[in-house]
Amino acid sequence: NCNDCYIHRIHMGVPSGSGFSLGSGFVFLPQVDSSVISDVKISNFSGTAITLGYGFQFWIVRSRLIGAYIASSGARSSPQSIGVHVTGGLTNLHIEATNVHFCDRGILITRGLPYSITSNNNIVLNQLYIHNSNNNIVIEDNSYTSISSIS
Numbered sequence: 001n002c003n004d005c006y007i008h009r010i011h012m013g014v015p016s017g018s019g020f021s022l023g024s025g026f027v028f029l030p031q032v033d034s035s036v037i038s039d040v041k042i043s044n045f046s047g048t049a050i051t052l053g054y055g056f057q058f059w060i061v062r063s064r065l066i067g068a069y070i071a072s073s074g075a076r077s078s079p080q081s082i083g084v085h086v087t088g089g090l091t092n093l094h095i096e097a098t099n100v101h102f103c104d105r106g107i108l109i110t111r112g113l114p115y116s117i118t119s120n121n122n123i124v125l126n127q128l129y130i131h132n133s134n135n136n137i138v139i140e141d142n143s144y145t146s147i148s149s150i151s
Contacts, residue, residue, distance in 0.1 A: 001028075001031045001033075002028045002032045003033045003034065003035070004034050005035040005036070006035065006036050006038070007035075007037045008036075008037075008039055008040070009038075011040075011041045011043070012025055012040075012042045013041070013042060013043030013045065015044070016043070016069065018044075021045060021078065022044055022045040022047075022068075023045065023046060024045060024047035024049070025042040025045060025047075025048070025049040026049070026051070027048075027051045028052050028053055028058075029051060029053040029087070030053040030054065031053050031054055032052055032053055033056050033057065034057045034058075035057070035059070037050065037059070037060045037061070038059070038062060038063070039062050039063065041064045041065075041066070042064070042065050042066070044066065044068045044069075045065075045068060045078075045081060046068045046078040046080075046081055047081065048081070048085050049065040049067075049082070050065070050083070050084045051087065052085070052087065052090055052093065053087050054087070054089025054090055055089070055090055056090075056091045057091070058094070059094045059096070060084065060093075060094070060095045060098055062097045062098065063098045064098070064099045065083040065084070065100045065103070066099075067081040068081065068102065069102045078103075079104055080104055081103045082103060082104065082105045082106075082107075082108050083103045083105070083107055083130075083133070084100070084106075084108070085110070086107075086108070086110065086120055086123070086141075087111075087112060088111035088118060088119065088141065089111070089117075089119075090120045090123075091122055093124065094124045095107070095124070095126070096126045096127055097126075098127075098128055098129075099128070099130075099131070100129070100130045100131070100133060100136075101130075102131075103133040104133070104134050105133065105134070105135045106133040106135065106136045106137060107125065107136070108138045109123060109137075109138070109139045109141050109143060109145065110140045110141055111141040119141050119143045120143035121143055121144060122146075123144065123146070125137070125146065125148070126146075127148075127149045128150045129150075130151075136150075
């Protein structure tokens with residue numbers, strides 16, 4: 001659980017070209033409430049940079065999520081890499097002024113077991129730059145999602 005967490009100015013990752021990659025970054029399961037990730041850089045990951053479970057009020061602001069670029073395979077991103085995965089039952093998620101690069105799926109919004117059987121509610125994606133991802137935004141849920149200023 002992550003309740004009232006504030007994560008600020010952290011850089012996680014391994015050097016590009018080292019032959020290694022970070023598996024995953026932050027995993028907030030099963031529950032997250034009233035928390036913020038701000039000015040965080042997660043680089044060269046092959047799993048999921050940020051995984052969010054059910055709960056209320058979560059912000060990701062001014063952050064950079066850069067998946068593992070695999071030049072030798074000819075792929076733009078690591079297979080199955082995800083920038084942000086919302087697993088279901090989350091209300092009031094704001095992702096703002098954030099860059100997501102080189103992911104198989106940039107932002108994945110689902111409603112799945114085992115953590116939640118309820119839809120997400122009020123997802124706000126604003127001023128995002130999603131680049132070189134195979135699927136920039138994937139929504140597999142009936143949640144209300146507001147999307148503006150995406151490039």
